[in-house]
Amino acid sequence: MSGPRGLLWSFLLALGGIAALLAWGAAQRLFAVDPAAARLLGAVGLAALPLAVLFGRLLEDRFLRPPRTLARALELRLEGREGDSLPAAADSLLAPLLPPLHQLLARLGELEGRLEGERAEATRALERERRRLAAILRDLAEGLLCCGADGRIQLYNDAAREILGAPPGLGLGRPYHLVLDRLALDHHWRLLRDAAGAGAEGAPVSRPFLCSTTDGARILRCRLSLLQGEAAAPAGFVLVFEDVSRRLAGTDAERFLEEMGYAWRGPLASLRAAAEILAEAPDRERAGFLHVIEEETARLEEILTGLSERARQFVIAQWPLSDLALADLLLLLRERLGERDLPFDLVDRTGEVWCSGDSFLLGQCLLTFLEALARDFRVLRGELAATAGEEAVALELRWQGATPDREWFRAWLDGPLFGHRGQFTPREILLRHGARPWLVPGEGGGRLHLDLPPATGLHPVARRPALPPRPEFYDFDLPLPEEELTDLLDRPLSRLVFVAFDLETTGLDPDHDEIVQIGAVRILGDRLLRGEIFDQLVDPERPIPATSTRFHGITDSMVEDAPPPAIALARFKTFVGEATLVAHNAAFDLAFLRRKEEVAGVRFDNPVLDTLLLSALLDPEIGDHSLDAAAARHGITVRARHTALGDAVATAELFLALVPRLRRRGIESLGEALAACRREARRRQRIVGAGAGTGDE
Amino acid sequence: MGKRVLVVDDEPNIVLSLEFLMKKAGFEVEVARNGQEALAAIARRPPDVLLLDVMMPEMDGFEVCERLRADPRGRATKVVMLTARGRDSERQRGLALGADAYVTKPFSTRDLVARVKAMLEEG
Numbered sequence: 114m115s116g117p118r119g120l121l122w123s124f125l126l127a128l129g130g131i132a133a134l135l136a137w138g139a140a141q142r143l144f145a146v147d148p149a150a151a152r153l154l155g156a157v158g159l160a161a162l163p164l165a166v167l168f169g170r171l172l173e174d175r176f177l178r179p180p181r182t183l184a185r186a187l188e189l190r191l192e193g194r195e196g197d198s199l200p201a202a203a204d205s206l207l208a209p210l211l212p213p214l215h216q217l218l219a220r221l222g223e224l225e226g227r228l229e230g231e232r233a234e235a236t237r238a239l240e241r242e243r244r245r246l247a248a249i250l251r252d253l254a255e256g257l258l259c260c261g262a263d264g265r266i267q268l269y270n271d272a273a274r275e276i277l278g279a280p281p282g283l284g285l286g287r288p289y290h291l292v293l294d295r296l297a298l299d300h301h302w303r304l305l306r307d308a309a310g311a312g313a314e315g316a317p318v319s320r321p322f323l324c325s326t327t328d329g330a331r332i333l334r335c336r337l338s339l340l341q342g343e344a345a346a347p348a349g350f351v352l353v354f355e356d357v358s359r360r361l362a363g364t365d366a367e368r369f370l371e372e373m374g375y376a377w378r379g380p381l382a383s384l385r386a387a388a389e390i391l392a393e394a395p396d397r398e399r400a401g402f403l404h405v406i407e408e409e410t411a412r413l414e415e416i417l418t419g420l421s422e423r424a425r426q427f428v429i430a431q432w433p434l435s436d437l438a439l440a441d442l443l444l445l446l447r448e449r450l451g452e453r454d455l456p457f458d459l460v461d462r463t464g465e466v467w468c469s470g471d472s473f474l475l476g477q478c479l480l481t482f483l484e485a486l487a488r489d490f491r492v493l494r495g496e497l498a499a500t501a502g503e504e505a506v507a508l509e510l511r512w513q514g515a516t517p518d519r520e521w522f523r524a525w526l527d528g529p530l531f532g533h534r535g536q537f538t539p540r541e542i543l544l545r546h547g548a549r550p551w552l553v554p555g556e557g558g559g560r561l562h563l564d565l566p567p568a569t570g571l572h573p574v575a576r577r578p579a580l581p582p583r584p585e586f587y588d589f590d591l592p593l594p595e596e597e598l599t600d601l602l603d604r605p606l607s608r609l610v611f612v613a614f615d616l617e618t619t620g621l622d623p624d625h626d627e628i629v630q631i632g633a634v635r636i637l638g639d640r641l642l643r644g645e646i647f648d649q650l651v652d653p654e655r656p657i658p659a660t661s662t663r664f665h666g667i668t669d670s671m672v673e674d675a676p677p678p679a680i681a682l683a684r685f686k687t688f689v690g691e692a693t694l695v696a697h698n699a700a701f702d703l704a705f706l707r708r709k710e711e712v713a714g715v716r717f718d719n720p721v722l723d724t725l726l727l728s729a730l731l732d733p734e735i736g737d738h739s740l741d742a743a744a745a746r747h748g749i750t751v752r753a754r755h756t757a758l759g760d761a762v763a764t765a766e767l768f769l770a771l772v773p774r775l776r777r778r779g780i781e782s783l784g785e786a787l788a789a790c791r792r793e794a795r796r797r798q799r800i801v802g803a804g805a806g807t808g809d810e
Numbered sequence: 811m812g813k814r815v816l817v818v819d820d821e822p823n824i825v826l827s828l829e830f831l832m833k834k835a836g837f838e839v840e841v842a843r844n845g846q847e848a849l850a851a852i853a854r855r856p857p858d859v860l861l862l863d864v865m866m867p868e869m870d871g872f873e874v875c876e877r878l879r880a881d882p883r884g885r886a887t888k889v890v891m892l893t894a895r896g897r898d899s900e901r902q903r904g905l906a907l908g909a910d911a912y913v914t915k916p917f918s919t920r921d922l923v924a925r926v927k928a929m930l931e932e933g
Contacts, residue, residue, distance in 0.1 A: 375895055383824040386828070
């Protein structure tokens with residue numbers, strides 16, 4: 114009891130009490146003098162308390178109840194659950210307030226209606242544009258990924274998901290390095306930004322390069338472009354890519370093509386030599402005939418020479434190369450050496466020479482070489498020299514102090530490449546550059562010789578198109594959590610990432626039962642991302658009881674090939690990332706997750722919101738807060754009830770319906786929502802005996 | 811005593827022609843079919859001229875040349891490398907490893923004989 118009501122009652126009861134005591138005291142003293150008057154006084158004292166109660170009731174009905182009723186009616190109206198009618202209270206003190214309140218409500222209704230109309234129109238326009246963009250993205254065979262300056266994904270298409278192999282780490286608002294090799298992409302992104310920052314006329318605005326997926330399973334041929342924002346600094350990047358793993362694996366075919374260029378030369382040499390020897394025979398007729406053969410042989414030689422060059426070009430053309438100043442390659446090397454704490458003194462003799470190549474991969478090749486030199490021979494000083502020839506640019510790494518043997522050289526050529534996952538060896542990369550590396554032993558030292566393709570002189574990249582900086586069919590204003598510094602708890606719910614999830618289990622006891630299915634869907638701010646789902650059967654490593662199969666329909670044979678809990682939960686954690694978890698009756702699902710944290714090697718320490726508690730908090734007068742009931746109250750149709758994914762989607766939709774109602778109650782930030790959940794949980798625990806615990810299951 | 815030529819190639823047809831040509835030009839000719847045989851022949855008695863094919867299985871011509879030059883007794887031998895790969899960088903590689911000439915297949919037999927003779931006259 115608090116507020117004016119508490120105050121009123123405390124005052125009246127105290128007054129009644131004091132009156133009773135005073136009357137009683139006076140009556141006792143009076144008794145000796147006038148017993149009849151004293152009895153009367155005593156009766157009055159006894160009646161003081163009931164009188165005070167009666168008086169209090171009267172006051173409460175007359176003055177306190179009407180404002181409360183009016184306030185509740187206004188609250189309901191503001192929540193949009195009641196019309197404009199207010200309680201009639203003609204005789205109450207509030208009567209004069211009612212007409213202006215009605216006017217205010219009418220005005221408010223009018224404004225709301227107009228806003229709603231404008232919002233609906235804006236939404237329709239936005240939807241039209243979204244659909245147009247979606248159609249463009251859908252028809253694109255290449256993968257497309259847009260990231261903000263913070264490296265978080267703002268947009269991707271279906272092809273991207275498919276090409277990347279639908280990894281659990283892919284999602285709007287999540288860092289790209291969960292799905293793409295960070296080293297290579299960061300390198301090229303930085304080069305582009307530097308070039309744009311230098312403001313050089315005709316600076317390349319896009320770069321081709323190769324990059325692997327984070328798990329190293331696929332090789333992508335990428336083109337990276339800067340995304341121009343309103344500010345001078347780039348707003349992010351656009352990456353277009355295709356999977357070339359299979360194409361690169363088909364190098365046998367390419368080797369054959371290359372061999373075609375010279376395989377015929379040996380036999381041809383024999384033929385020619387024989388012909389020449391025969392031509393020296395004295396017989397005139399034979400000599401003339403053989404001369405023709407000799408001439409034809411020479412022509413064949415000419416044709417084959419052309420063919421072999423074309424075959425070589427074919428091999429190089431498969432590899433995306435761009436013009437590269439060797440001085441830049443040297444700077445990159447020095448920087449990488451610094452990062453590796455390798456005190457290798459690399460002298461610059463590259464001059465102004467340019468070549469054509471993939472700077473990242475070439476750099477990694479040379480870095481691996483330098484590391485091996487330092488490790489195996491304690492060579493810590495060398496020079497990088499470049500000479501431009503007509504056919505190729507000769508790049509030489511020279512050093513003194515040790516002469517590695519051929520085995521060492523082969524081990525480097527076929528060994529792993531630093532910082533790259535599988536796929537390439539230095540031999541493969543150098544072959545693709547058309548550079549056949551060789552090691553030249555010298556007096557107490559040696560040199561590594563590479564022939565690189567000469568620079569093309571024209572940047573094979575797209576020029577900045579004369580388009581407005583923000584094409585009309587894009588919408589990049591996704592509510593991204595870019596303000597990394599803002600405390601998570603202070604951030605409004607509309608600017609957070611959530612993962613709504615649900616588990617199906619072998620039973621209801623987290624200590625003895627096991628998970629059989631995990632379903633989840635991501636929510637970005639107020640958008641349900643129906644394309645970003647997690648739907649995973651789990652092998653519970655024990656028979657599924659028929660009683661629970663009847664419930665969720667999952668049988669032993671269905672989970673035969675499913676991963677065990679440890680792997681499924683690790684995958685789920687990757688999907689969840691740092692998002693806030695949302696579940697209906699979350700304590701139940703969390704208990705199952707927590708028990709598997711150790712075997713899965715992950716921790717679900719994300720913040721958790723419970724839609725059951727939030728629903729109970731908003732509608733305390735209603736008893737049934739099961740997922741079905743709460744969803745139905747908010748007009749949500751549950752499509753696949755009792756499948757983990759179906760329930761997760763329903764939970765997400767319910768959550769999105771609850772958020773605006775919470776906001777009207779002043780619960781706007783994550784911290785406030787978490788505190789509200791905790792309060793409601795405590796309240797329900799106190800009254801759990803009264804049978805208020807209606808769970809999801 | 812005549813000059814000695816060692817022909818190293820895994821193609822019998824070209825070996826036949828080269829052997830014929832070199833004998834006709836007045837040289838004493840020995841033949842090896844691969845890198846190992848060549849090194850064995852060199853170890854027995856280093857020749858005056860080595861006609862060396864580059865592309866051979868197992869041990870290629872570059873490696874034979876490198877090993878020949880690593881042996882002090884092999885320094886005087888003139889090395890002519892024969893190869894189907896015509897790129898300039900291959901030529902540079904051969905010369906860097908100690909070859910005296912680099913001839914791309916197919917070649918004119920007259921030119922080859924003239925070149926070997928000139929090389930021996932130079933000393």
